[in-house]
Amino acid sequence: MTRIAILRAASCGANIVIYGAVPLLLGLAWPWAPATAAVCSVLSYLACGLRPRCEPAPPEVWSAAQRVAQALGAAPPRAVHTVAGWTAAALRVRGGYDLLVGEEVGARHLSAVLAHEVVHSLERDLFWEPFTDGPARLVLHLSRPLPPLALLALPFLPFAVPLARATELRADRLAAGAIEGYAEVLRELSSKLGPPATLLYPSLSTRIRYAENGAT
Secondary structure, eight states: OHHHHHHHHHHHHHHHHHHHHHHHHTTTTTTTHHHHHHHHHHHHHHHTTOOOEEEEHHHHHHHHHHHHHHTTTTOOOOOEEEEESOOOOEEETTTTTEEEEEOOHHHHHHHHHHHHHHHHHHHTTTHHHHTTTTTHHHHHHTTTTGGGGGGGGGHHHHHHHHHHHHHHHHHHHHHHSSSTTTTHHHHHHHHHHHHGGGGSSSHHHHHHHHHHHHOO
16 A cells, blocks of 8 residues: 555544544443444545635636646546636546636646646546545534634544645655646745745655656
């Protein structure tokens, strides 16, 4: 098994144990523990499918997404949407995936940003997402009205965080192998963010190093 596969299995198993332990800690035995784990797993699955407020992307963004997918040997996205800010994401949908692209992502950076997200679909990260970081996402979503409750997500992070780091670096390496200038886009983003770039996980300096290895 690869390191990512091991982290995925560990994260899935830990999440199920944590879900099942909640009713046991409350003094509730069979069948509450497996029932709670099943219900929470379904809610985690739904949480990963939540889409922020967005608009259909312009034709040039849609065309860029198709070209990037073809370059990577991946299926094209079902749809491409724009959202506010400098951001991007791939979203699992029935029969494929959608791409979300921030309005501040310019034409120079577009292909690199899209490629990173397409790799997440190509490597089946979106398939496993509900079972790995889905529980933490569910807690964070439900805690929005009362932010201190976000601390309840902490038990889910010991395996989810290393897995996220591994999949992010793999996406950088594979995207850099298909998109010319990918590492340079990361450098420009690092310069734009300044000192906060070192606080990202993984840091942009680490991502740049992996991208450079993938491009060679």
